[in-house]
Amino acid sequence: MLLRSATLAKWGFSHGFSTRKGGVSPPPYDTCDFAMLRDPEALRENLARFGQRVGFDPARLYQATQVHGAAVLEAGGDAASARAVEADAVVASAPGDAAAVRVADCVPVLVADPATGRVAAIHAGWKGVVGRVVEAGLRSLGGGAERVAAIGPCIGSCCFEVSTEVGRAIEAAAGAPGVRAPDHAPGKCKVDLRAAVRAQLVALGLDDANVEDVPPAEGCTRCEAEWFYSFRRDGDASGRLLAAIVAGRNVDPSGR
Numbered sequence: 001m002l003l004r005s006a007t008l009a010k011w012g013f014s015h016g017f018s019t020r021k022g023g024v025s026p027p028p029y030d031t032c033d034f035a036m037l038r039d040p041e042a043l044r045e046n047l048a049r050f051g052q053r054v055g056f057d058p059a060r061l062y063q064a065t066q067v068h069g070a071a072v073l074e075a076g077g078d079a080a081s082a083r084a085v086e087a088d089a090v091v092a093s094a095p096g097d098a099a100a101v102r103v104a105d106c107v108p109v110l111v112a113d114p115a116t117g118r119v120a121a122i123h124a125g126w127k128g129v130v131g132r133v134v135e136a137g138l139r140s141l142g143g144g145a146e147r148v149a150a151i152g153p154c155i156g157s158c159c160f161e162v163s164t165e166v167g168r169a170i171e172a173a174a175g176a177p178g179v180r181a182p183d184h185a186p187g188k189c190k191v192d193l194r195a196a197v198r199a200q201l202v203a204l205g206l207d208d209a210n211v212e213d214v215p216p217a218e219g220c221t222r223c224e225a226e227w228f229y230s231f232r233r234d235g236d237a238s239g240r241l242l243a244a245i246v247a248g249r250n251v252d253p254s255g256r
């Protein structure tokens, strides 16, 4: 099972945000875990199934070792060895190359440039927001106001409690005072990470109307255990969701 963005589909970009349904991973990672170093056989099958549904060849799926930084991996060459590169954004250009990030509460962002067919997948937790990984990814992607984006399943403001200090840092990096709620306990506040990422995308030149929330803004990985993995909920027993997008616009009228 996967979630799609109507905006990315409308522009002809094959893509998908995975859920925990539709794979073969055993409990507690049931059923569609994309963690890289856990269960090679289940991972291979989950990737094959997801690739078929989204429309990419797993051999051309580019992922990196994610470290909550702001480095960018440019797709190309051997995808298997690229996975050792430390990066939190992946950009792809060659039609058929796919870019992906793994998340469990952090924000997955898929961006596409209809003018060039280039795409980016970005992993943005609070450290990524503060470290401006969205900006780094968009800089590598290139393009202007015509770019379109989808923000995938992530932790909601209902569940994302941080220290006041971290909340202020996120707020400053997003340039959006509304993303941090007032302290609800001494030194503790809640933050809308999804809104922070949206504010950064818009500040970088995207049209707010071309940034879609998938699922809608109230979706929360921690609250919705049936559908999503959540590190804050499950800790080491949490699987990883995958967000992937394929470079090059396809002309499949079904909008696949």
Ligand SMILES: [Zn+2]
Binding pocket: 155, 156, 157, 158, 159, 220, 221, 222, 223
């Ligand atoms: Zn929640």
